[in-house]
Amino acid sequence: MIRLQDIADMAGVSRTTVSNVINGNTKRVSQETIDKITRILKEQNYVPHMGSVMLSGHGSRIIGVVLGFATAHGMQSLQDSFVGELIGTIQTEAERKGYFVMLIGGEKIEDVVDMASRWNVEGLIILGYDEERYRQLSRKLNKKMILIDAYPEGEYTFQNVGVDDYSGGYQVGEYLYSCGYHRALFIAETDKDSDSRRWNGFKQAMEKQGGFCSKSRLIVVPGEKRQRLSRYEELLPRFLEVKALAFSSDYGAIEAMNYFFDHGIKVPDQISIVGYDDNIYAEFVRPRLTTVHQDIHQKGVISLRRLHRMIEGETLKEMNIKSPVRLIKRESVKE
Structure with a gap:
């Protein structure tokens, strides 16, 4: 198994610099060095020890995807093509930004609080929560959150990504x-x-x-x-x-x-x-x-990118991103 020191030797940098890149603490690291270390990590298939990452205090690099319903249409929710494509897109986009994705069953708010806290997730993307469940969760868990397809009774006071x-x-x-x-x-x-x-x-x-x-x-x-x-x-x-x-x-x-x-x-x-x-x-x-x-793919990409911006400390002014939809005429309607 390749060690952190081995990566540092290949990159010609200190072990601390490699650790900082892995943990996202890159403010004092040049982009050239970040790219070099990242390339070597991928080439060597280096997998960081998650316990060490979480204890470092620099972020776990974990995004939690909360699925607020166990079933859809009377079957397991992950069997639904909409849910599968959405989660798959979030997973792919997260990997591109150097994050891991953890799927969390969200029917019980206590379970979300427990998992997100234990693993020190950096943010949550939540599918299947209404405004009230979001309020209950946010009172118990101080994490960055993006909701998908949520509708408040009044104005949006939380981050949401949906369609028209x-x-x-x-x-x-x-x-x-x-x-x-x-x-x-x-x-x-x-x-x-x-x-x-x-x-x-x-x-x-x-x-x-x-x-x-x-x-x-x-x-x-x-x-x-x-x-x-x-x-x-x-x-x-x-x-x-x-x-x-x-x-x-x-x-x-x-x-x-x-x-x-x-x-x-x-x-x-x-x-x-x-x-x-x-x-x-x-x-x-x-x-x-x-x-x-x-565009389910776009919905997943937008959700992850906006959550990443929040994790990086940015305040997002627009609360609700509503993408357009369009009618596709095929063969199931007799005109």
Whole structure:
């Protein structure tokens, strides 16, 4: 196993200088020396002893990614393509900046406080927390934090990275209305947060011509798969009557398409379907799914970069970064 002194000898610097670079204490180290040491560390596959790093007092180089929900769509949350792509992007971006990533189950706030404190994480990126859970955590843990897709009741007083969910819902409603589906339904697993914003945009677009879109057209289905499919069976006559469904996620849309296929119902000839996210499966399914594209990769990159700036001592003036979304028309809507 290669030692710290071996790295120092190869770089022609002191052992202390190498240690400072590893621990992020580089204010008195030239960029040329930092690059040289970093290159040698990579070439030698040097792995620092984490206990020593944390005891150094110069930062652990660990970013905690808090997953605030254990399940999504009735399955383990990490099986969800949105969650997987987001965490994978954060991991890749963190490595580029010399950080490690620790995944922390966040259903219990006490567990987040315990893990973040024990490992001296330098900051947290949090998915699946609302404003109240964030407040509870921040009262117990003094760490830099970035939330993803969180919606406060009022103005943003915390750092958040999200997308324009209202616009996405509006684009879907506007498109379906233009195709003649004036009674289309909106299908979601919750009536809160991003799903609520998407529904509100959908509703507003449907009403722009002076019509009325009642809340009865928002269908909140169970999170457990068997119960959800049972609900589809109950709603099937209504689905066939309105002829178009907008889903708050691609997962829900594709699951419904499979359900309809199994029951001999043709998409889009009998029921048109629109999703949301534009995940990796949207182009694999047949017919290809019309959906709202959000840049999940960009969301992960922005989250990590902004957290890094906070760790470096910068005060971020803009509290909420809201990226645009766009409707992708494919084959699942009959125009």
